[in-house]
Amino acid sequence: MSTKSFSLEEINQVIKGIIVGATSQKITAPQQLETATENEISFIGNKKYERLWQDSNACVAIVNEDIAIAPGENRAFIKVKNADLALAQVLELFAGTPPLFHQNIHPTAVIDASAVIGENAEIGANVYIGPKAVIGKNARIYPNVTILDESTIGDRTVIWSGSVVRERCHIGTDCIIHPNATIGADGFGFRPCPERGLAKIPQIGNVIIGNWVEIGANTCVDRGKFSSTIIGDGCKIDNLVQIGHNSVLGKYCIMAGNSGLAGSVTLGNGVIIGGSASIKDHTTIGDGATVGAGSGVTGDIPAGKVMLGYPAVEARDALKQWAILKRLVRESGEKKA
Incomplete structure (x- = not known):
């Protein structure tokens, strides 16, 4: 379990976005929107997920520049050109160390x-x-x-x-x-x-x-x-x-x-x-x-x-074929009814 924590400004020093809003919370982990707590950072990589922000407890979200909502009280967005790539940088911040080698070459090798x-x-x-x-x-x-x-x-x-x-x-x-x-x-x-x-x-x-x-x-x-x-x-x-x-x-x-x-x-x-x-x-x-x-x-x-x-x-041809098949099935069902 990671014990790392960062302020909003410290995270932005890494991803170099534009901060919208503010929060006093220390950020202790990244998490998806639906399960994030008030000390966690999440991200919105697509406008269709903006609707999830209102019910999320995350204090910060990394978002694309085209976001159309406001972060709210004691919450913040970090606007970037590509939220997915910025999130990768944040994940690296919180990543743990890989399994350790206590000696370069194990004696059983x-x-x-x-x-x-x-x-x-x-x-x-x-x-x-x-x-x-x-x-x-x-x-x-x-x-x-x-x-x-x-x-x-x-x-x-x-x-x-x-x-x-x-x-x-x-x-x-x-x-x-x-x-x-x-x-x-x-x-x-x-x-x-x-x-x-x-x-x-x-x-x-x-x-x-x-x-x-x-x-x-x-x-x-x-x-x-x-x-x-x-x-x-x-x-x-x-x-x-x-x-x-x-x-x-x-x-x-x-x-x-x-x-x-x-x-x-x-x-x-x-x-x-x-x-x-x-x-x-x-x-x-x-x-x-x-x-x-x-x-x-x-x-x-x-x-x-x-x-x-x-x-x-x-x-485009596959989608047309599937639409035709769907319509034929529906029409066949209507005729039987």
């Missing part, structure tokens, strides 16, 4: 003599680091992580417990790999075979992950069949995501939970894949395109398009 460990790297209990692996400076490897032969982990990257980095895979700097993620498992390659039913196709490639990438818990990034599966700089991958062999993600892509790429999918820069969306193999999705939650993509998508449905079509 097994590290091959040929591995290279960078300056100030921290390695927890029962970690295994294989031959010729390289761990960067100030990297943090939590207990029970496995990093196999010839893999590299960049400076300041954090790998949480239970994760596995298979052989010859490469993770860049300032990445976060959340618990039980698997980087570099075999791609799903099988072909019918008269002698064996299904013959396994060897997967001899690897995975290359750029800088500032975040991989969610229990997510799997499969190694390439004969080259690399690539995750570009700044990509953010949610929990329980599947990225198939030889897929290539550009920079700053987002994939939400339970979504999946089959093999050899290419995403441009800034692509957004909604939760539980499925992308067919050998599909290309252009820069800045969005695939809605639960959609199924069966063909290439041009840059900037928004796709919905199963199979996915342009959003």
